[in-house]
Amino acid sequence: MRRRPTRRSLPHFAGALLVFLVALAGGLSARPAERAEAHHVCQLSGSRTVLGNRNARMVTRAATVAPRYRVTRYYGCRYRTNRFFRLVDVGEPGLFSDRVEPRRLAGVFAGFAGAYQEPAGEQQLAYVRAVDLRSGRVRVREQALVDAGPSDSYRVSDLELRYTGGLAWIVERRSFAQAPGSPVITYEVHKVDRGGRQRLDAGPDIDPASLTLSGATISWRRGGVTRTAILGSARSG
Numbered sequence: 001m002r003r004r005p006t007r008r009s010l011p012h013f014a015g016a017l018l019v020f021l022v023a024l025a026g027g028l029s030a031r032p033a034e035r036a037e038a039h040h041v042c043q044l045s046g047s048r049t050v051l052g053n054r055n056a057r058m059v060t061r062a063a064t065v066a067p068r069y070r071v072t073r074y075y076g077c078r079y080r081t082n083r084f085f086r087l088v089d090v091g092e093p094g095l096f097s098d099r100v101e102p103r104r105l106a107g108v109f110a111g112f113a114g115a116y117q118e119p120a121g122e123q124q125l126a127y128v129r130a131v132d133l134r135s136g137r138v139r140v141r142e143q144a145l146v147d148a149g150p151s152d153s154y155r156v157s158d159l160e161l162r163y164t165g166g167l168a169w170i171v172e173r174r175s176f177a178q179a180p181g182s183p184v185i186t187y188e189v190h191k192v193d194r195g196g197r198q199r200l201d202a203g204p205d206i207d208p209a210s211l212t213l214s215g216a217t218i219s220w221r222r223g224g225v226t227r228t229a230i231l232g233s234a235r236s237g
Contacts, residue, residue, distance in 0.1 A: 042077035044084060053105045055079060056133050058087070065089065071096055076110040078133040085136035087129070093117045098124075102156065107163030108133045109234070113144060113156035124153040128192075130167045130234060139234040140192045144171040151177040157187070157208035160218055165234025166193035168200075168218045170211050189220055193232035200229050 047059040056078045063073040071091035075084045087110060090097045097114040104111040111130045118125060125148070130140035145154045152175050159169040168191040174183040187206035190199050203222055210221040219228045 041079045041082050042084070044075060044077075047075070050074075051103055051105045051110075053107075055108050056105055056110065058103060058105055058110055059084075063089070065091070065096075069095065074100055074112075076105075076131060076133045078108050081134065083136075085131065085133060087112065087131060088114055090114075094119055102159040104159060104161040106161040109139070109161055109163065109165045111140070111159060111161030111167050113159050113169060115155055123148075123150075124155060126154055126156045126171065128156060128159065128167055128169055130161060130165050130192075132165065132234070139165045140167045142190075142192055142197060144169060144190070145173060145188065146197075148173070149175070149177060151175060153183075158211040158220075160211050160213040160231070162193075162213060162216065162231050162233070164232070166191065166231040167234075168192075168211060168213070168229075168231050170206065170208055170220065172208055189229075191218065191229065191231055192235070194235050195232055196235070201227060 042057045044059055044061060047061040049057055049059050051058040056076060058076050060072050060074055063071050065071050069091055071089040073089050074087040076087050077084045088097055088100055090100055094117050097116045099115050100112050102113055109130055110133055113126055113128050115126045126144040128142050128144055129138060131138050144156050148154055152173055154171050154173045157170050157172045161167055171188050173186050176183045178184060186204045187208055188199055189201040201222060205223045207221040212219050216230050217228050218231045219226050
């Protein structure tokens with residue numbers, strides 16, 4: 001036979017319930033505090049966040065380079081170490097990178113393509129980088145195109161970064177060798193990982209914005225047909 005609570009036992013029950021509710025409220029109130037504390041990690045005065053994920057953040061901040069060049073400086077920071085690493089400066093064409101795009105964060109790696117003009121200002125060129133934000137070490141440092149001629153300009157139209165540091169990109173080549181006024185445009189797909197650098201595809205019918213990454217598989221479209229390759233981890237050297 002179930003025993004009904006007596007009047008004497010009710011205060012003990014109410015007290016236990018009160019302790020439980022106070023403990024629950026304390027646990028719930030701690031979570032916003034933890035989130036607020038995490039929100040202040042990797043904060044740089046005067047900066048603006050351009051990319052972020054669960055591990056790291058990429059920000060920009062105005063800076064001055066001697067003697068009086070104004071630049072936009074890109075930094076990467078890993079939340080766990082709360083340490084900023086300078087990635088690249090964007091400023092006056094011919095002296096600095098013109099722009100930094102595409103940009104990617106994956107795991108603790110920052111990847112990006114930079115565009116710049118050669119000193120005479122006649123060619124637009126591009127490079128790619130992948131930086132390990134645990135140490136600031138550059139794991140990929142490559143020109144986007146390695147066989148460009150003096151009449152070629154090129155830019156990176158799409159880029160994908162694996163969380164283990166492998167990098168892949170599509171580069172657009174504009175060749176003015178045959179007709180200075182109307183360039184011949186072709187596209188190439190490249191990757192750099194532990195196996196080295198490799199050109200995966202080339203042709204005028206590659207979709208310049210079709211590069212995607214799913215797990216370790218990169219894909220792109222050429223002539224309406226999807227092609228794939230495996231993107232490994234970053235080189236250890």
